Each structure stands twice: as structure tokens, then as C-alpha cells.
Amino acid sequence: MSVPLTKKSTDHSNLAVFSFSFYCDICGKEWKSKSVPFESDGFSIIEHEETRRLIWAKERDVEFEKANLEAHLFFNLCPKCGKRVCDACFNYNQNSEDERCADCCASGDASCDASCDASCDASCGIKNR
Ligand SMILES: [Zn+2]
Numbered sequence: 001m002s003v004p005l006t007k008k009s010t011d012h013s014n015l016a017v018f019s020f021s022f023y024c025d026i027c028g029k030e031w032k033s034k035s036v037p038f039e040s041d042g043f044s045i046i047e048h049e050e051t052r053r054l055i056w057a058k059e060r061d062v063e064f065e066k067a068n069l070e071a072h073l074f075f076n077l078c079p080k081c082g083k084r085v086c087d088a089c090f091n092y093n094q095n096s097e098d099e100r101c102a103d104c105c106a107s108g109d110a111s112c113d114a115s116c117d118a119s120c121d122a123s124c125g126i127k128n129r
Pocket residue numbers: 024025026027028029085086087088089
């Protein structure tokens with residue numbers, strides 16, 4: 001099974017549905033995957049508890065992989081530190097090609113745009129913290 005995309009993730013899955021949450025590495029903003037019902041076609045004829053558990057676990061892994069992939073759409077990868085962060089915590093630097101997360105921006109990086117401080121307005125995630 002793959003490593004969760006973000007540092008923190010939650011498995012909400014139960015015997016009826018599969019669902020997972022991922023959280024921004026900086027602010028903890030949650031993205032929750034769609035709930036997917038556990039396919040119960042032919043499920044009732046499986047009376048062997050162990051078999052049922054194995055099938056469930058296998059499906060859970062498949063659904064986790066899907067959710068983990070979909071999470072890429074919601075969390076940006078900081079090229080500097082490798083954190084996965086939500087849009088609000090990601091600084092699209094207008095003046096250069098540099099993109100980085102709010103944490104890297106705040107760490108006094110000399111190459112960071114000068115507007116990335118407390119007075120920063122629109123694009124930088126710092127003020128949203
Ligand atoms: Zn965030």
C-alpha cells in the first residue's frame with residue numbers, strides 16, 4: 001500500500017463504506033474523499049468471516065490508492081521541502097518561477113519574494129495562517 005500523500009490522513013472506512021481524509025501539511029485543512037460503498041454483490045453468500053474480511057481489506061486498499069491519487073489535485077508539492085499543502089498555504093510567486101509553501105516562504109529565504117511577510121496581501125499564504 002502506498003504511503004499517504006500528506007503527513008496526516010484518516011481512514012473513515014467501515015464495513016459499509018470506504019472514505020479517507022487527507023490534511024494540509026501546514027494548516028491541517030481537510031480534504032475528504034468521496035464515500036465509496038463496499039460492493040456487497042454476492043456479499044451475503046460469503047459467510048466465512050475471514051474471507052469477507054480479506055475481501056473488505058483488499059477493496060479498502062484499492063479505494064485508498066484511488067483517494068491517495070485524487071488528493072494530488074488538492075495538495076501542492078513544495079519543491080523546496082516536499083510538504084504537501086493546500087492552495088492557501090502555497091505561494092505562487094508572481095515575479096519568478098519559484099513556487100514554495102508558506103513555511104519555506106516564512107523561513108527567511110533570501111530568494112523569496114519580498115512581499116512574503118506579514119503585510120503581504122493576496123497570493124501569499126502567510127497571512128492566512
Ligand atoms: Zn493549508
